[in-house]
Amino acid sequence: MSEGPGTSDDERLAIERELFDVLRTPGATDSERANARDQLIEMHLPLVHHIARRYAERGEPMEDVAQAATIGLINAIDRYEPDRGVAFSSYAVPTIIGAVRRHFRDATWSVKVPRRVQELRRKIDAAHDALAQELGRSPTVAEISKRADVDFHDVLDSMELSRVRETSQIDATPPGGAPLADRLGDVDSSIAGVEDAETVRRLLAALPEDERAVITMRFYDGLSQSQIAERIGVSQMQVSRLLRRSLTKLRADVDGAN
């Protein structure tokens, strides 16, 4: 459905009426009806987006709000009765807004909210729902305050709070900046190794030269005990003893250093 600059309000209303006629005609085929419904939805999407934008600042993704609003529009199209003499837009706006409000009410906080506030919210919600049921209309703040036994201003504050739940995605890119994730530090898994190496190097330097040589050959050069024995001309047993003694000493020093 085009609604270019040439389409006047009257023309739009006439088209709208025709489409609703098709939708309500018993003789219309399913595909005719589906087509009329699609055109009606498309015609009113700008209104849906206008309303969704009003709510988008509350920190809920625009697409989610628009989706809830579109569902409201579809419900309005399906339930609208042209014979009642109410313009479709007057009928649709409250339905769309109602769908958006339900979306916000059903969404939960994505950040940790203090228990006191959560409990307050639960009490107020319970009182709100019970009163709405009993009264057959939305309750007033004073009525909720009385029923929930919560101070009037606390009810008002809680209503204010429940509309704020903004969190930013870690990969969100602020205008003119790098994504948030890129600006976060990371724990470098090698950092502990640096510290250990520094400690060992200091302690190693304090060992007698022959012991230091054996340790170096064993752990830095990766030679076996037999290879070390061969290289320095002692038995493998002696290398083993030397290594054990040096390591014991190093361990004691490390423990002492920490």
Add this chain to the structure above:
Amino acid sequence: MLSRWLNAQVSSSPDCVRVEFPAQTVNMAIARAVAAAIAARADLTVDQIEDVRLAMDETLSHVMSVAAPDSSVLCEMCVTDGIVSASIRCPVASPDIPEPNPFSWTVLSALVGDVDVTIENNSIVMSWSVARDSSVQA
């Protein structure tokens, strides 16, 4: 309309609240919160309070889009006999301002009653009202 505004201005009625702020969108939240608090105090229902917030939003969006540079918006809300009325006034750059966007108009008239837009002395004045539900015992 003018007379109603002038009456409100000179009245010292305790049931009127007036807020003035620079015509910048950052201030819309203040006006919304004030409007919601007044609507709550006037015993409008929770749904009506939401309507009032949204109506304030629509009104200010239009008013600020035509406001003269560095001008202030004056918002006055009164509660009389269970009717909450709002009047939003702001100097405009030129008296030749565009009509509110048709969606704004549709939304505004679905939310609140007596919607009116006029130009008076180079200011835009938008007004509307909401009545307390007759089943509410104030």
